[in-house]
Amino acid sequence: MxxxxxxxxxxxxxxxxxxxxxxxxxxxxxxxxxxxxxxxxxxxxxxxxxxxxxxxxxxxxxxxxxxxxxxxxxxxxxxxxxxxxxxxxxxxxxxxxxxxxxxxxxxxxxxxxxxxxxxxxxxxxxxxxxSGGSNPNCQSSVTVIRGSTTPICSGQTIFEDHFDSLKENVWQIEQYIPIDNPEYPFVSYQRLPSDPTVSIVDGNLRIVPKLQQNQPGFTNMSIFTDNLNLFDGCTAPACSKQPSGADILPPVVTGRITTSKSFVFKYGTVHIRAKLPQGDWLYPEIMLEPFLKKYGNTNFASGVLKIAAARGNKELNSGPQDYGNKVLYGGPVMDFDCRNEVLKKNVLTNGRMWGDDYHEYSLRWSPDRIILLVDGVEWARVEPAVSGLAGRLPRSCNHVPRMLLAGGTRIAPFDDSFYITLGVSAGGISEFEDNLTSKNGWPKPWSNGARKAMLNFWKDLDAWYPTWSQSALLVDYVKVVAL
Missing domain, CATH: 2.60.40.2140 (Beta-1,3-glucan-recognition protein, N-terminal domain)
Known part of the structure; x- marks a missing residue:
C-alpha cells in the first residue's frame, strides 16, 4: 500500500x-x-x-x-x-x-x-x-534542506559543485527507460562502461546523447529485435525492454544525473552556468523535480520547474513563429495538457543561439513567486493569482481540484521539496509541436499522438543525426543560495 x-x-x-x-x-x-x-x-x-x-x-x-x-x-x-x-x-x-x-x-x-x-x-x-547560532548576523531563511536541522541563514550557499570531478556521493547517474515520463522522450538513460554519456571534461560536466545502434552488441536492426537490459545499476522500475513491431527500442542513449539521494530542498535561488546542446530534436533537462510527488504520482502532476531549455534545432518554424535554438523557455509545468499556459519564452535577437555560448541560468523560487533570470537579468516571473498558482490556468487543467483538495498553499504544487536534475533528451511528445519544419523546410518526422512516433523519428536518422556535432550539455557549475 x-x-x-x-x-x-x-x-x-x-x-x-x-x-x-x-x-x-x-x-x-x-x-x-x-x-x-x-x-x-x-x-x-x-x-x-x-x-x-x-x-x-x-x-x-x-x-x-x-x-x-x-x-x-x-x-x-x-x-x-x-x-x-x-x-x-x-x-x-x-x-x-x-x-x-x-x-x-x-x-x-x-x-x-x-x-x-x-x-x-x-x-x-x-x-x-x-540566537542565529554562531553567526549573530544570521537572518533566518525560508529555505529548507530536507533532513537537515541546522538553521539556514539568508544568502547562505547551501549547495555548490564546480565539477572538478564527478562526485557520485552527490549526483546519482540514472539508468532506466523513462516509460512513465509524460514527455515520452525517445531515449534511455544509461551509464555506459566506455565512452560514457556522463563525464567530466576540462572542468565541465558533459552529458552527451548517442545512438543505441552504435553501442557494443547492437546494430541498426537491433532496434527491432534485441532486448535492452539495464538491470545492472538500474535506478528506476523500468529496467528492460523487448521491441515488438513498431514499438522499437529507444533509439537514443543519453545521460541524466540528479541530487535526489543527496540534496533535496524547498525554496532558494539556483544558478547553473551551462552551454546548451545543439542538434535537431534535442533539448536539455535543467530542472527541479518533486521529491515526494505530493500532488500526484507523475512529476508533472506534482510540478516541475524548468530552469532553462532551448530546442536544439538551429532552424525550427511553424509559419512565422520561431521555435528553434534562439528561443529560451522555462518556468513551471503543472499539467501535461497545460504546460504551455505558464511556460515563458525569451528570444535572442543578436544573431546568436543559446547553445553558442555559456550563460548563467537562474531560478529564484520563493513562497510567493517564481523568477527566471539569465546572466543575472530577470526575463520572466510567475506569481500566484488570488486562488493560487493553479488559478492562473484554464479550468480544463485536471490538476487544479487535486491541489485544492490537498490543501496546498498559493504557490502549490511548488510548496514541497525538490531536487536538481541535469540531462539531455530527444524527441518525445511535448517539446516539439506537430507541423514544425527544420532546416530547408524539412518536416518534423513524427506526430506526437501516433503509435509509430518513435519509429518515424528513428527512420529520419539520416536527416537529424548529422546535425548533432555540438550535442552535449556542458555545465560549468551549479550553485544554490538560500533566500
Whole structure:
C-alpha cells in the first residue's frame, strides 16, 4: 500500500503501515519538545533513546485547528537520523504567538516497530529569541534542506559543485527507460562502461546523447529485435525492454544525473552556468523535480520547474513563429495538457543561439513567486493569482481540484521539496509541436499522438543525426543560495 519515492517511504503513505504494525503494541512514552522562536520559527524534537533504537521521527500538525492521523500537516517534518542526542527538525517559516495551539500527531519507529501517537496538543506559552547560532548576523531563511536541522541563514550557499570531478556521493547517474515520463522522450538513460554519456571534461560536466545502434552488441536492426537490459545499476522500475513491431527500442542513449539521494530542498535561488546542446530534436533537462510527488504520482502532476531549455534545432518554424535554438523557455509545468499556459519564452535577437555560448541560468523560487533570470537579468516571473498558482490556468487543467483538495498553499504544487536534475533528451511528445519544419523546410518526422512516433523519428536518422556535432550539455557549475 505504500509509495516509495527514491528509496524512502513518505510521511503521508507511512501512516497506514505503522497503524497496522503498532495496533497491538503499547505506545512508547515519548515527549515532544517545542521551542517557539521569535520573530518566527519552530524547533521540534524528541530525545534519542539509549535503551531502544529509534529509526524515524515524523511530525504532522495544524495551527489552531484539529488534525486527523491520516492528514498531512501544515507544520511537518521527518527525521531519519539523531543529532547530538535528539531527533530534531526546524520550520523557520512558522510565526506563532502566545496562546496559539498546535494540534498534532507524530510517528516514531522504535526497535523496527512503528507507532502513531495522536490526539495531542501544544499551547504556546512563551517565545525564545533566535540566537542565529554562531553567526549573530544570521537572518533566518525560508529555505529548507530536507533532513537537515541546522538553521539556514539568508544568502547562505547551501549547495555548490564546480565539477572538478564527478562526485557520485552527490549526483546519482540514472539508468532506466523513462516509460512513465509524460514527455515520452525517445531515449534511455544509461551509464555506459566506455565512452560514457556522463563525464567530466576540462572542468565541465558533459552529458552527451548517442545512438543505441552504435553501442557494443547492437546494430541498426537491433532496434527491432534485441532486448535492452539495464538491470545492472538500474535506478528506476523500468529496467528492460523487448521491441515488438513498431514499438522499437529507444533509439537514443543519453545521460541524466540528479541530487535526489543527496540534496533535496524547498525554496532558494539556483544558478547553473551551462552551454546548451545543439542538434535537431534535442533539448536539455535543467530542472527541479518533486521529491515526494505530493500532488500526484507523475512529476508533472506534482510540478516541475524548468530552469532553462532551448530546442536544439538551429532552424525550427511553424509559419512565422520561431521555435528553434534562439528561443529560451522555462518556468513551471503543472499539467501535461497545460504546460504551455505558464511556460515563458525569451528570444535572442543578436544573431546568436543559446547553445553558442555559456550563460548563467537562474531560478529564484520563493513562497510567493517564481523568477527566471539569465546572466543575472530577470526575463520572466510567475506569481500566484488570488486562488493560487493553479488559478492562473484554464479550468480544463485536471490538476487544479487535486491541489485544492490537498490543501496546498498559493504557490502549490511548488510548496514541497525538490531536487536538481541535469540531462539531455530527444524527441518525445511535448517539446516539439506537430507541423514544425527544420532546416530547408524539412518536416518534423513524427506526430506526437501516433503509435509509430518513435519509429518515424528513428527512420529520419539520416536527416537529424548529422546535425548533432555540438550535442552535449556542458555545465560549468551549479550553485544554490538560500533566500
Amino acid at each position: 505504500a509509495c516509495v519515492a527514491n528509496g524512502r517511504v513518505s510521511t503521508v503513505t507511512i501512516v497506514l503501515i505503522v497503524l497496522q504494525v503498532a495496533i497491538s503494541q503499547e505506545r512508547p512514552d515519548i515527549k515532544v519538545n517545542f521551542e517557539v522562536l521569535k520573530p518566527k520559527g519552530l524547533r521540534i524534537s524528541i530525545p534519542d533513546s539509549s535503551s531502544s533504537k529509534i529509526s524515524l521521527f515524523a511530525f504532522n500538525g495544524h495551527l489552531n485547528r484539529a488534525i486527523g492521523s491520516d492528514d498531512v500537516g501544515s507544520i511537518r517534518g521527518e527525521v531519519t537520523k539523531a543529532t547530538n542526542g535528539r531527533w530534531e527538525f526546524e520550520d523557520p517559516n512558522v510565526e506563532l504567538k502566545v496562546g496559539d495551539v498546535i494540534h498534532y500527531y507524530f510517528i516514531v519507529t522504535v526497535d523496527r516497530v512503528g507507532y502513531v501517537i495522536d490526539n495531542l496538543t501544544y499551547t504556546v506559552g512563551n517565545l525564545d529569541n533566535r
